[in-house]
Amino acid sequence: MKRTLDESNSGNTSIKRFKTATEEDIKMFRDSRQTDSTKRNTKWAVKIIQEWSSETFGVEIDFFTIDAADLNSKLSKFYAEARPKIASITTENTEYHKNTMKNIRAAINRHLADLERDMNIVKDKEFKSANDTLDGKLKHNVKCAISKPTKHKDVITPEDLIKISEYLYSAENPIILRYRVWYDVAMHFVTRGLEFHEQLKPNSFEFLKDEHEREYAVMSHETKQKTIQGGLTNEEANHDKRMYSMPLTPKNVQSHH
Incomplete structure (x- = not known):
């Protein structure tokens, strides 16, 4: 049996386990990080x-x-x-x-x-x-007022959030539906930068159920986003974030956390 294995191994010496990467391949991988x-x-x-x-x-x-x-x-x-x-x-x-x-x-x-x-x-x-x-x-x-200090956008008030939500659910047409999907994804996953949305595909989300049989979606792959302040990576920032198929009540939010 040992002789059979030795003969089998000797016959496969030309088969390489690892592929050969060219200098162009290495450069391509290095460039792909940005x-x-x-x-x-x-x-x-x-x-x-x-x-x-x-x-x-x-x-x-x-x-x-x-x-x-x-x-x-x-x-x-x-x-x-x-x-x-x-x-x-x-x-x-x-x-x-x-x-x-x-x-x-x-x-x-x-x-x-x-x-x-x-x-x-x-x-x-x-x-x-x-x-x-x-x-x-x-x-x-x-x-010297030559350059203005950074001015951050005003925080959206709860009243305006209600108006936005009412508009997004005011009618069933392709335009409003697209706005609604973008809004829900941005709000639930706290996305940073437009690059995030360009990467989304039909398989970017995984649909699951929690212990109470409530359906929710999670990110199914790592996404490239702008640097998260505080040192969190994109994978850590999106970890365990859920988008439920129904609005979360205060009771549901408490049980989720």
């Missing part, structure tokens, strides 16, 4: 700093070879001088909003990571002076 919108954002931010560098120094920044000290110096100057395109001298929007500047910095940092540079312009101490420049400029702009 959404298309993130890639466009990175390209946009790099274009801005390269246009600034060409105007200021006559050449673009070589992100492949630039060292930390030189990049820190250039970033300090860039943060101080960067501004959006101005249609006329009367345009009020003469400075980027603070969130836009932080977005540009994050995008440049992603670009460096994509190039496999071992530097982080947000956290590394080598870029402290550049980040101090950015932080000081943003505070100065707000203080």
